[in-house]
Amino acid sequence: MAVTLGLRMEEMIFNLADTHLFFNDLEECDQVHIDDVSSDDNGQDLSTYSFATDGFHAAASSANLCLPTGVRGGVDWMRKLAFRYRRVKELYNTYKNNVGGLLGPAKRDAWLQLRAEIEGLTDSWLTNALKSLSIISTRSNCVNVLVTTTQLIPALAKVLLYSLGGAFPIENIYSATKIERLEGTGVTSAVARADGTLSTINLSRLAPRRLKKGVVYPVHCFSGKESCFERIVSRFGTNITYVVIGDGRDEEHAANQHNMPFWRISSHSDLLALHQALELEYL
Template sequence: MAEKLNVYIWDMDETLILLKSLINGTYAEPFEGVKNVKDGIEIGKMWENQILQISDDHFFYEQIENCNQPYLDVLCHYDDGRDLSGYDFSGDGLGPPVDDANKRKLAYRFRIIAHKYRKGLHSLLDEEMLKFWDNLFNLTDNYTDQWLSAARTCLEQCENGVEELPACSNSIGSNDGRSVGSRHVNVLVTSGSLIPSLVKCLLFRLDNMFTCENVYSSWEVGKLQCFSWIKERFNGSNVQFCVIGDGWEECKAAEAMRWPFVKIDPQPNSSYHRFPGLTLADLGHYISVIYGNADPEKDL
């Protein structure tokens, strides 16, 4: 009998990372003075500046901010494979209207973005910036009681045994040649726009947990549409899905898909899950409730 494939669908903000609640102070306030609210706001703003700077400097965000797409491969069939080593991205006239020529220009940029994402931040930043980034991550992790590192540990547990997907399938509805022996795969569905979300993955050390093909933006299409694409992509009798997030939209979308939903709440003393704390075994129990596994631990 073929092994089950568990597809874990993660939200990003206030789930795997903390950013908005740092910037607006809502993360620190419930700690009643134990954590300095101003320190959290300062940390959040440093992250915000880094995300926007790297998005603009290395990922064409200033050019394509108004051309958000739900995933990088969406325009793959417009890419003719042209050698881009001497291509003039600043002078190719990308802009309205949204015709085939401009879709090809956008596809070229997405190819470069995917290439840079796979190479990682170490190929983009100098030693000084890498040290700043490393210190900022550790500062944030300490301020949030190891939220970032604990979330990453949980992702690593889920990622055990995963095989990489092809770079471009040209079809979101395919099974991508995945072997039935694969056990777990992590997919990210964020409500943020695509390019800054990819940069967040890099900055928050999540890029080796999520391939660029496994990052979706629900900014315009909504989470239910993204979940539907993911179901088509991984469709099979042995596939089980589990959604992990903090918001109502992913909760409602998971309910519509009849998938288990694991609620994350950054607030202390919450009755929901937090990091550190959430484990692969916890996710297995949620899956077993919906899919009726006789022994949820056995599938883990």
């Protein structure tokens, strides 16, 4: 049952990513952050822009412009890349609290049914996690940040499909995949700052990204999340307390590297304890 539900959600994630978030174009042009190529965007009005006929995908495929080595294409091609990430950002912000409106009636019903089945199987794991995220989100000086080892576009799709968009502004989502080039599943972590505290909470396993046969994906253990943590610290500053919450060795290692306390989540009781700590303002 669990495997079946996971495969159904994986299919829904990639369907949303491909259909609405340009994953077919952007899979080989992955970014750590949604604004990483924004400097190449000239601000052109995209209301009547035709992404399907602008030649971006053909140019990228023929010239190998999207390479993990950081090779960049020409000015025109980079602008088209930036347009796509800007459009993804617009769609995320428009539908972050109503992904059903993006899916359409038929897919919306299938999505709601799948969500209900997953909640039943996991004894409302997501609901319990959302309680903590909601407390953090309602604090005036608090922000949630998410770090994942899944590619950025599928990660955004999953955030939307699990109704987490309201808890995570798109500017606060980081993908370590471009840095790590890891095979297999990614682990989603959320980072939250409240009353001078920046925390991370592991939510669940993301669907495996699609790997290409014959391609070598080098593994640089932990460096991806460590680099993302460095970006977060650079952005929010060092004059606050960081608490990392998760279930994996990689985020625990990254936390230790940055001298951040680590709160492990491995069971429902851990989630409930986290919620209580937040309610009592221990965190």
